[in-house]
Amino acid sequence: MTKETKLSQEGHRPAGGGISPSAFRNFRKKHAAVFCCVVLLLLYGSALFADFLSPYSYDNEDRNYSYCPPTRIYFTDDQGRITAPFVPAVQLTFDQNHQRVYQSDRGQKYPVRFFVQGDSYKLLGLIPLKVRLFGVGSPGRLHIWGADSRGRDIFSRILYGARVSLSIGLIGVLISFSIGLLVGGIAGYFGGKIDNALMRLCEMFMMVPGFYLMLALRSAVPDDFNSFQVYLSVVIILSFIGWAGLARIIRGMSISLREREYVLAARAMGLSDLTIIRRHILPHTLSYSLVAVMLSIPGYILGEAALSLIGLGIQDPVASWGNMLSDAMGIVYIQFAPWILLPGFFIFLTVISFNVIGDALRDSLDPLLRMEVKE
Amino acid sequence: MLAIQNLSIRIPDENSGRLLLDHVGFDIQKEEIFSLVGGSGSGKTTIGLAVLRLLSEALKMESGVIKFEGQDLLGFSKERMRALRGKEIGMVFQEPLHAFNPLFRVGAQIDEVLRFHTALSRKDRQERVIDLLRQVGIPDALRVECLYPHQLSGGMRQRAMIAQAIAASPKLLIADEPTSNLDVTLQAKIMDLFRKLKSELKISILLITHDLGLVKHLADKIAVLYEGKIVESGKIQEVMEHPKNDFTKLLLRTIT
Numbered sequence: 079m080t081k082e083t084k085l086s087q088e089g090h091r092p093a094g095g096g097i098s099p100s101a102f103r104n105f106r107k108k109h110a111a112v113f114c115c116v117v118l119l120l121l122y123g124s125a126l127f128a129d130f131l132s133p134y135s136y137d138n139e140d141r142n143y144s145y146c147p148p149t150r151i152y153f154t155d156d157q158g159r160i161t162a163p164f165v166p167a168v169q170l171t172f173d174q175n176h177q178r179v180y181q182s183d184r185g186q187k188y189p190v191r192f193f194v195q196g197d198s199y200k201l202l203g204l205i206p207l208k209v210r211l212f213g214v215g216s217p218g219r220l221h222i223w224g225a226d227s228r229g230r231d232i233f234s235r236i237l238y239g240a241r242v243s244l245s246i247g248l249i250g251v252l253i254s255f256s257i258g259l260l261v262g263g264i265a266g267y268f269g270g271k272i273d274n275a276l277m278r279l280c281e282m283f284m285m286v287p288g289f290y291l292m293l294a295l296r297s298a299v300p301d302d303f304n305s306f307q308v309y310l311s312v313v314i315i316l317s318f319i320g321w322a323g324l325a326r327i328i329r330g331m332s333i334s335l336r337e338r339e340y341v342l343a344a345r346a347m348g349l350s351d352l353t354i355i356r357r358h359i360l361p362h363t364l365s366y367s368l369v370a371v372m373l374s375i376p377g378y379i380l381g382e383a384a385l386s387l388i389g390l391g392i393q394d395p396v397a398s399w400g401n402m403l404s405d406a407m408g409i410v411y412i413q414f415a416p417w418i419l420l421p422g423f424f425i426f427l428t429v430i431s432f433n434v435i436g437d438a439l440r441d442s443l444d445p446l447l448r449m450e451v452k453e
Numbered sequence: 454m455l456a457i458q459n460l461s462i463r464i465p466d467e468n469s470g471r472l473l474l475d476h477v478g479f480d481i482q483k484e485e486i487f488s489l490v491g492g493s494g495s496g497k498t499t500i501g502l503a504v505l506r507l508l509s510e511a512l513k514m515e516s517g518v519i520k521f522e523g524q525d526l527l528g529f530s531k532e533r534m535r536a537l538r539g540k541e542i543g544m545v546f547q548e549p550l551h552a553f554n555p556l557f558r559v560g561a562q563i564d565e566v567l568r569f570h571t572a573l574s575r576k577d578r579q580e581r582v583i584d585l586l587r588q589v590g591i592p593d594a595l596r597v598e599c600l601y602p603h604q605l606s607g608g609m610r611q612r613a614m615i616a617q618a619i620a621a622s623p624k625l626l627i628a629d630e631p632t633s634n635l636d637v638t639l640q641a642k643i644m645d646l647f648r649k650l651k652s653e654l655k656i657s658i659l660l661i662t663h664d665l666g667l668v669k670h671l672a673d674k675i676a677v678l679y680e681g682k683i684v685e686s687g688k689i690q691e692v693m694e695h696p697k698n699d700f701t702k703l704l705l706r707t708i709t
Binding site: 338339340342343344345346347348349350353357358361362 | 537
């Protein structure tokens with residue numbers, strides 16, 4: 079959204095990239111979309127500062143808190159007197175049906191404090207710190223949104239998982255759109271045999287249903303990768319699926335754009351073909367591409383979630399919203415620990431935000447475009 | 454400098470097609486303004502594009518030799534041809550509003566040519582852009598450089614377009630109907646500019662136009678094109694005073 083903000087500041091002159099200031103004004107009028115922008119900014123911001131905001135590290139586990147329900151924070155002690163907020167000690171027992179029962183003991187108090195010392199981390203990957211926004215002293219544990227099967231804090235893991243799930247959408251889109259724009263631009267500009275070859279290649283990718291292509295590509299990746307390598311391979315696999323459809327549309331646009339007189343003028347000026355594609359063709363597809371980017375990011379987020387859900391994506395203990403949900407695959411777990419579904423809610427929130435923003439962008443960028451994109 | 458011989462270009466179709474240019478030939482000398490005059494559809498623009506080898510793929514060059522400073526342009530490799538465009542031969546288009554990319558500032562688009570054809574540093578290029586704009590008669594070059602094409606007036610735009618075409622100091626400038634969208638006073642000013650550029654930069658100009666009146670005081674030589682054939686050519690005074698061809702006579706009658 080920074081692009082839009084920038085455009086508003088230079089509103090006195092026509093903006094580059096086919097986006098007019100009036101498009102920005104139109105976008106501002108769409109309150110739902112602006113709200114979604116705020117939601118996304120909050121989500122991305124908290125992903126960035128996940129270490130500081132979360133009380134525990136993503137792999138901090140305590141088996142005594144397996145499927146612990148959300149911790150209640152008390153403001154009164156067992157005699158009803160008002161005290162500083164605290165969480166009680168929790169004792170895990172099993173009832174006659176072998177169901178977990180957590181009994182809290184308000185006699186044993188663990189005060190909730192801000193800026194407590196917790197698991198060590200590096201803020202933004204640079205500054206080594208131990209201080210976390212809030213938490214309770216050991217051995218008490220604070221699970222404001224409950225705990226998963228291994229007693230890890232769901233809230234913390236959602237924040238850490240946001241890093242993976244949210245960044246995969248952006249990086250995936252970056253890679254696949256670079257490929258898509260380049261291939262589409264080249265195919266449309268040169269035409270003829272090059273066009274033919276590239277488009278048949280695109281069709282090969284489009285022919286295979288996305289999910290199966292994803293599985294096939296994933297099976298080609300070695301099993302002994304570490305979590306970062308797995309992350310990268312998942313990103314690349316996802317990018318491989320999205321580019322073909324975009325390339326076809328960009329190709330169509332670039333076929334019509336190459337007939338413009340400024341393209342002929344650029345050729346008469348002796349500019350190289352790639353420069354012409356980069357400077358004089360692709361920028362004119364921006365208002366389409368921007369909308370397409372917004373509308374396709376959810377696909378990457380869902381793709382990662384799907385891969386991780388069936389255990390082929392991000393591997394435990396690293397958190398992603400998808401692999402957190404794989405905990406919730408059994409009906410029994412959903413029944414007795416519904417809080418493990420929370421990552422699903424965040425996937426929903428992110429996906430719907432991107433879609434609303436994409437729709438609003440489409441409506442505000444270009445009235446003519448509306449028909450083109452909807453199909 | 455530029456010699457075209459026997460140039461024939463055909464629009465192919467199922468039958469034999471239509472001959473767009475029929476054995477056209479002429480020579481342009483150094484520091485000379487050569488005017489190619491002809492009606493709509495006579496193939497004027499095609500000649501300009503053929504020199505730069507930018508003909509549409511739908512057209513077929515049947516015969517012809519195009520020599521630039523003694524070198525056969527048709528034998529050039531693609532890369533060599535690209536290096537020559539803009540650097541040795543500049544081109545001014547008919548409608549500068551369409552010939553500029555609407556998304557970039559005028560200055561940036563002139564700079565692009567410099568970046569490709571000169572080894573100047575970023576800062577030197579910036580100065581050169583300003584110089585160029587001043588050279589073509591834009592006094593507030595600093596302001597104009599930062600404007601987008603649609604913010605310029607028609608005359609300014611055409612001047613900026615000429616600045617772009619001469620940016621890499623070409624030896625030959627091809628101007629394709631450079632004034633057909635301007636009013637009469639502006640036309641005269643642009644013609645003055647061409648005259649000035651010719652003497653200052655010592656370049657040759659191939660001026661393609663349908664308006665004989667425009668070039669009668671400017672051109673050194675003239676060729677009249679009618680339905681793809683050169684029907685008359687020679688020194689401008691001779692053609693003006695003793696036209697031999699009926700079409701030339703017709704053209705002359707329109708301007709007096």
